[in-house]
Amino acid sequence: MRIAFFGGTFDPPHRGHIAIARAAITRLALDQVLVAPVATQPLKGGSGHSSFADRLAMVQLAVAGEPGLTASSIDAPLLGGKPNYTFDTLQRLSHLLAPPDVLFCLLGADSFLTIKQWHQSAELLLFCDFIVAGRPGFSLQQITSAFPKGVENRGERREAAFTRFSLANRSGQSAELFLLPDLDQDISATEIRAALAEGSEQQTVLAPAVAEYIRSHALYRPEASSSFTA
Numbered sequence: 734m735r736i737a738f739f740g741g742t743f744d745p746p747h748r749g750h751i752a753i754a755r756a757a758i759t760r761l762a763l764d765q766v767l768v769a770p771v772a773t774q775p776l777k778g779g780s781g782h783s784s785f786a787d788r789l790a791m792v793q794l795a796v797a798g799e800p801g802l803t804a805s806s807i808d809a810p811l812l813g814g815k816p817n818y819t820f821d822t823l824q825r826l827s828h829l830l831a832p833p834d835v836l837f838c839l840l841g842a843d844s845f846l847t848i849k850q851w852h853q854s855a856e857l858l859l860f861c862d863f864i865v866a867g868r869p870g871f872s873l874q875q876i877t878s879a880f881p882k883g884v885e886n887r888g889e890r891r892e893a894a895f896t897r898f899s900l901a902n903r904s905g906q907s908a909e910l911f912l913l914p915d916l917d918q919d920i921s922a923t924e925i926r927a928a929l930a931e932g933s934e935q936q937t938v939l940a941p942a943v944a945e946y947i948r949s950h951a952l953y954r955p956e957a958s959s960s961f962t963a
């Protein structure tokens with residue numbers, strides 16, 4: 734099995750996320766992408782807009798009927814609200830896989846640019862192969878300058894479906910990074926939340942079932958102003 738972990742806030746999951754996962758499946762011949770909402774994103778803290786349960790439910794709706802995409806609760810809340818580190822999650826996942834299986838980590842270019850701040854970043858980047866989805870406004874040069882200290886780029890090769898980077902450290906540990914440069918998914922969850930808060934339906938960027946979940950659970954509405962009178 735060739736399987737990718739695709740973590741994120743998914744607040745809410747949108748068509749851009751699905752397009753990226755689909756492109757990764759096609760271009761890297763993946764069997765499965767685990768779409769995993771994170772309970773406590775270490776860099777963003779716990780100040781998400783929707784609960785983990787709502788985000789997981791929306792991801793389940795977003796991936797329904799999408800071949801190869803599975804919602805995963807592997808990044809469910811930890812005891813005491815501890816942060817969910819991707820390094821720990823990938824280690825747990827790798828223990829669940831059998832020797833011929835290949836594990837990938839899929840993320841967008843904007844997330845990858847923060848990788849130096851991630852827990853165990855140099856070890857993480859060489860723990861498995863990475864797939865980085867290009868995002869409007871992010872360049873190849875930015876990606877290469879984001880590699881953590883101790884990880885060297887031993888060469889890059891442009892292929893039809895991706896640009897392949899060979900990464901290694903001085904101890905000879907190595908991994909590959911596949912950049913999918915031309916996805917151009919100009920969709921952002923932050924903008925979707927802002928539009929929903931203003932009453933826009935966001936039909937074109939959300940799966941209908943996700944839009945319905947947001948409506949029926951009254952998510953992303955502006956705080957109702959309190960009208961308490963004594």
Ligand code: ATP
Pocket residue numbers: 740741742743744745749750753839840841842843844845866867868869918919920921922923924
């Ligand atoms: P926000 O707009 O609030 O930052 P987001 O959709 O970017 O939201 P996440 O839900 O955490 O944030 O995204 C999950 C993963 O999908 C991240 O790795 C992110 O980089 C990637 N991603 C999200 N949208 C896009 C996009 N339009 N193009 C490429 N990658 C994306």
